[in-house]
Amino acid sequence: MMKSISVGLLGLGTVGCGVVTILHNHQDKLMHQVGCPIKVKRVLVQDLHKDRMVKVDSSLLTTNVDDVIEDPEIDVVIEVMGGVEETRQHVLSSLRNKKHVVTANKDLMALYGPELLAVASENGCDLFYEASVAGGIPILRGLVDGLASDRITKMMGIVNGTTNFILTKMSKYGSAYDDVLKEAQELGYAEADPTADVEGLDAARKMAILATLGYSMNIDLQDVRVQGISSVTSEDINYSKRLGYTLKLIGMAHREGEKVEVSVQPTLLPDSHPLAGVNDEYNAVYVYGEAVGETMFYGPGAGSLPTATAIVSDLVGVMKNMRLGVNGRSAVSPQYDKKLKVNAEIYSKYFLRIHVKDQVGAFAKITSLFSERGVSFEKILQLPLKDRDDLAEIVLVTHKASLQDYEEILVKLRDMQVIQEVKSSYRVEGGGVA
Amino acid sequence: MMKSISVGLLGLGTVGCGVVTILHNHQDKLMHQVGCPIKVKRVLVQDLHKDRMVKVDSSLLTTNVDDVIEDPEIDVVIEVMGGVEETRQHVLSSLRNKKHVVTANKDLMALYGPELLAVASENGCDLFYEASVAGGIPILRGLVDGLASDRITKMMGIVNGTTNFILTKMSKYGSAYDDVLKEAQELGYAEADPTADVEGLDAARKMAILATLGYSMNIDLQDVRVQGISSVTSEDINYSKRLGYTLKLIGMAHREGEKVEVSVQPTLLPDSHPLAGVNDEYNAVYVYGEAVGETMFYGPGAGSLPTATAIVSDLVGVMKNMRLGVNGRSAVSPQYDKKLKVNAEIYSKYFLRIHVKDQVGAFAKITSLFSERGVSFEKILQLPLKDRDDLAEIVLVTHKASLQDYEEILVKLRDMQVIQEVKSSYRVEGGGVA
Numbered sequence: 001m002m003k004s005i006s007v008g009l010l011g012l013g014t015v016g017c018g019v020v021t022i023l024h025n026h027q028d029k030l031m032h033q034v035g036c037p038i039k040v041k042r043v044l045v046q047d048l049h050k051d052r053m054v055k056v057d058s059s060l061l062t063t064n065v066d067d068v069i070e071d072p073e074i075d076v077v078i079e080v081m082g083g084v085e086e087t088r089q090h091v092l093s094s095l096r097n098k099k100h101v102v103t104a105n106k107d108l109m110a111l112y113g114p115e116l117l118a119v120a121s122e123n124g125c126d127l128f129y130e131a132s133v134a135g136g137i138p139i140l141r142g143l144v145d146g147l148a149s150d151r152i153t154k155m156m157g158i159v160n161g162t163t164n165f166i167l168t169k170m171s172k173y174g175s176a177y178d179d180v181l182k183e184a185q186e187l188g189y190a191e192a193d194p195t196a197d198v199e200g201l202d203a204a205r206k207m208a209i210l211a212t213l214g215y216s217m218n219i220d221l222q223d224v225r226v227q228g229i230s231s232v233t234s235e236d237i238n239y240s241k242r243l244g245y246t247l248k249l250i251g252m253a254h255r256e257g258e259k260v261e262v263s264v265q266p267t268l269l270p271d272s273h274p275l276a277g278v279n280d281e282y283n284a285v286y287v288y289g290e291a292v293g294e295t296m297f298y299g300p301g302a303g304s305l306p307t308a309t310a311i312v313s314d315l316v317g318v319m320k321n322m323r324l325g326v327n328g329r330s331a332v333s334p335q336y337d338k339k340l341k342v343n344a345e346i347y348s349k350y351f352l353r354i355h356v357k358d359q360v361g362a363f364a365k366i367t368s369l370f371s372e373r374g375v376s377f378e379k380i381l382q383l384p385l386k387d388r389d390d391l392a393e394i395v396l397v398t399h400k401a402s403l404q405d406y407e408e409i410l411v412k413l414r415d416m417q418v419i420q421e422v423k424s425s426y427r428v429e430g431g432g433v434a
Numbered sequence: 435m436m437k438s439i440s441v442g443l444l445g446l447g448t449v450g451c452g453v454v455t456i457l458h459n460h461q462d463k464l465m466h467q468v469g470c471p472i473k474v475k476r477v478l479v480q481d482l483h484k485d486r487m488v489k490v491d492s493s494l495l496t497t498n499v500d501d502v503i504e505d506p507e508i509d510v511v512i513e514v515m516g517g518v519e520e521t522r523q524h525v526l527s528s529l530r531n532k533k534h535v536v537t538a539n540k541d542l543m544a545l546y547g548p549e550l551l552a553v554a555s556e557n558g559c560d561l562f563y564e565a566s567v568a569g570g571i572p573i574l575r576g577l578v579d580g581l582a583s584d585r586i587t588k589m590m591g592i593v594n595g596t597t598n599f600i601l602t603k604m605s606k607y608g609s610a611y612d613d614v615l616k617e618a619q620e621l622g623y624a625e626a627d628p629t630a631d632v633e634g635l636d637a638a639r640k641m642a643i644l645a646t647l648g649y650s651m652n653i654d655l656q657d658v659r660v661q662g663i664s665s666v667t668s669e670d671i672n673y674s675k676r677l678g679y680t681l682k683l684i685g686m687a688h689r690e691g692e693k694v695e696v697s698v699q700p701t702l703l704p705d706s707h708p709l710a711g712v713n714d715e716y717n718a719v720y721v722y723g724e725a726v727g728e729t730m731f732y733g734p735g736a737g738s739l740p741t742a743t744a745i746v747s748d749l750v751g752v753m754k755n756m757r758l759g760v761n762g763r764s765a766v767s768p769q770y771d772k773k774l775k776v777n778a779e780i781y782s783k784y785f786l787r788i789h790v791k792d793q794v795g796a797f798a799k800i801t802s803l804f805s806e807r808g809v810s811f812e813k814i815l816q817l818p819l820k821d822r823d824d825l826a827e828i829v830l831v832t833h834k835a836s837l838q839d840y841e842e843i844l845v846k847l848r849d850m851q852v853i854q855e856v857k858s859s860y861r862v863e864g865g866g867v868a
Contacts, residue, residue: 018725021725022583022584022725025585025724026583026584026585028769029583029585029650029769030583032650032769033582130580136723136725136726136727136729137580137729138575138576138579138580138581138729141572141575141576141579141580142572142575142576142580142731145572145575145579145747145750145751146564146571146572146575146576146744146747147572147743147747148467148746148747148750148751149456149460149463149464149743149746149747149749149750150456150460150743150747151459151460151463216463216466274711274732277708277711282728289570289743290459291452291455291456291570291739291740291742291743292570292733292734292739292740292743292744293570293733293734293737293739293740294716294732294733294734295570295571295572295731295732295733295734296730296731296732296733297576297729297730297731297732298708298728298729298730298731298732299726299727299728299729299730300726300727300728300729303727305725305726305727306725306726306727308725309581309583309584309723309725309726310580310726312582312583312584313579313580313581313582313583313584315583316579316582316583317579317582324758324760324763326758326760329758335462335463335466
């Protein structure tokens with residue numbers, strides 16, 4: 001029986017404070033599960049005198065990282081400082097000093113996950129990162145343990161709370177993107193610089209982590225095709241609704257045969273799709289397995305306490321392994337070499353909104369451009385355009401087309417004399433719903 | 435490194451065949467995860483010559499259970515034969531013969547779970563039962579590992595596919611209960627004798643298992659208050675909709691302070707509740723944790739392949755433990771003594787539909803019965819009754835009332851001269867929607 005476990009924290013922002021709070025509030029439950037007390041021994045901070053949401057004995061605080069990662073009594077390092085390059089060095093040093101590491105850092109794991117996991121394994125240490133994807137939702141455990149025996153072929157995720165909040169409000173109130181973004185910033189759901197969220201980069205990092213685990217293949221961040229939501233308009237959302245779809249920012253990781261496609265893009269889902277009802281700042285990951293069929297994991301994607309819950313659950317995992325003496329053995333190295341689909345192998349339906357000059361034969365010219373490449377339409381909507389009687393608005397939903405054909409069509413469309421503007425173009429997911 | 439793992443199957447019905455199929459189809463992935471092949475060594479069947487969905491070498495089949503549970507070479511017994519008393523003996527014998535056991539048997543676990551887990555632990559064996567609740571959804575792992583560090587205060591489950599199928603169809607098409615039940619039977623979603631499903635017993639067994647794990651307390655089947663759906667009418671569903679609710683059969687396990695309440699009953703959920711959108715034969719478990727907030731696990735609740743997936747995932751867990759030499763140590767005995775709420779401590783809102791004689795002062799008499807006990811109304815709907823001009827239909831939604839007060843009111847209501855009939859009464863969950 002161990003006397004107690006000593007934990008060192010790198011960072012004491014909102015998530016770090018959440019970890020301290022949970023360790024304090026749930027001491028009994030944790031003690032019952034792991035058989036010994038957990039003690040926070042040292043905390044790396046930037047400013048020793050800052051006011052914080054939790055009380056931490058000032059003697060525990062330090063501004064010198066070595067006080068944490070070189071302390072021989074510290075068993076587990078919890079990394080909640082964020083950042084990538086410097087943080088990577090701290091995590092590597094911790095592992096080489098035989099300290100287990102729990103992190104919530106998706107940027108770090110998306111960029112250096114394979115390297116860090118290998119070093120952890122060499123040093124007999126655990127490196128857990130459940131909190132890095134979808135905050136409080138235990139999705140990584142679900143993939144690794146719960147669906148261990150199944151072959152997963154599709155993962156679709158709403159894995160960014162900021163963009164889901166914005167799209168939900170736009171859809172509910174018909175508001176404009178800029179207004180909702182401002183509201184989200186005021187509420188603290190969006191950063192002052194929202195780029196990483198609204199341009200899909202945050203979601204892309206999480207999808208790289210999910211795809212790597214789910215398909216047992218090293219998927220890098222640059223393997224993910226990314227399109228954000230900053231150009232989504234209320235018109236796009238209204239037309240989506242009218243056609244029976246909900247517009248969401250969807251991270252998609254699709255496997256067919258041995259090849260994989262990973263992307264993040266605004267996507268129209270049939271209203272009946274389980275992800276279509278995931279609203280506000282909530283996240284969800286939809287997983288399709290050959291045997292199990294459809295499953296979905298839903299919950300808060302961020303927030304200090306949900307994220308801290310995932311971190312402390314990982315800490316419990318580390319401690320159970322310590323008790324059993326089996327740390328560093330749970331990571332399984334990727335089973336497959338990376339094989340990505342090329343554009344000619346990526347098939348999907350598309351939503352397209354264009355402004356067309358009101359000329360005889362205009363529509364025929366457009367359709368022939370599609371039919372030359374064998375692409376036909378599932379839905380067509382043509383409407384006069386308010387305030388412009390020389391233009392018409394056309395909304396098309398195609399049947400399945402390869403990304404290569406579709407991109408060629410888009411280039412040619414933009415060149416056509418009868419086209420005034422291609423307003424928007426999104427992927428469409430799922431079956432033949434209204 | 436182990437040479438191979440030998441598995442014995444008790445039963446070869448649809449789930450058993452699913453297990454054989456998955457072990458066969460996913461041999462590579464399983465091998466990669468556990469480092470050695472899995473071999474089905476012996477299978478207990480009732481009839482050696484029956485046609486089955488999978489090919490199993492006839493030399494593996496036996497009608498003598500001892501060929502499985504006494505075989506020294508068999509490492510893991512997978513119990514998919516169903517039944518309780520006889521099955522309990524087989525599981526006990528297997529554990530005493532130092533064989534790990536994986537079971538999908540909710541009846542067995544709801545009735546004898548604590549005993550079987552104790553015997554497993556004494557013998558250094560694993561006893562895993564993920565498949566016993568919500569089929570393919572890895573909810574037990576979610577509770578035990580994913581939310582390990584949180585304090586769960588509420589679990590609500592749609593944990594019976596048959597009743598969810600029936601209620602979904604009734605709601606979608608306005609059909610009568612009997613007609614939909616018949617359709618469900620024809621489609622194979624309901625048994626010829628549907629009692630265990632439609633009267634809520636199957637759901638109650640699963641809630642006993644969930645509550646035991648989630649609250650670390652031995653909750654028995656008889657601790658679960660149960661009301662089924664056989665008396666739900668299309669009128670009830672129509673009124674629910676009109677008031678902004680969806681009627682579902684909800685298993686509820688609620689903890690306040692140290693006390694717990696567990697029930698299964700038709701419940702009105704606000705349309706915006708994550709469980710309200712769980713339709714057809716799908717299951718979902720909604721979990722509220724103090725730190726994490728709302729999470730939900732969604733997926734197929736039954737079916738041979740989803741259930742078999744959960745079984746094989748458990749088998750992978752057993753094998754990982756074997757490789758690490760740590761079997762029988764993962765079960766944590768309950769932390770708390772059982773403390774159940776009494777009726778005076780169970781608070782809820784209620785939906786009530788009554789037929790009232792059209793007399794002066796009738797409504798005043800009814801409301802005074804409620805107000806005497808301090809119970810007020812959130813919503814009131816009074817309508818004339820088709821074909822009966824001497825009666826009116828009144829639908830009430832109360833504010834929160836204790837179950838004790840509410841049951842007393844119901845008894846008195848039924849005795850009132852102005853009441854022609856109390857048609858229905860259901861629990862109402864959640865906030866002030868519509």
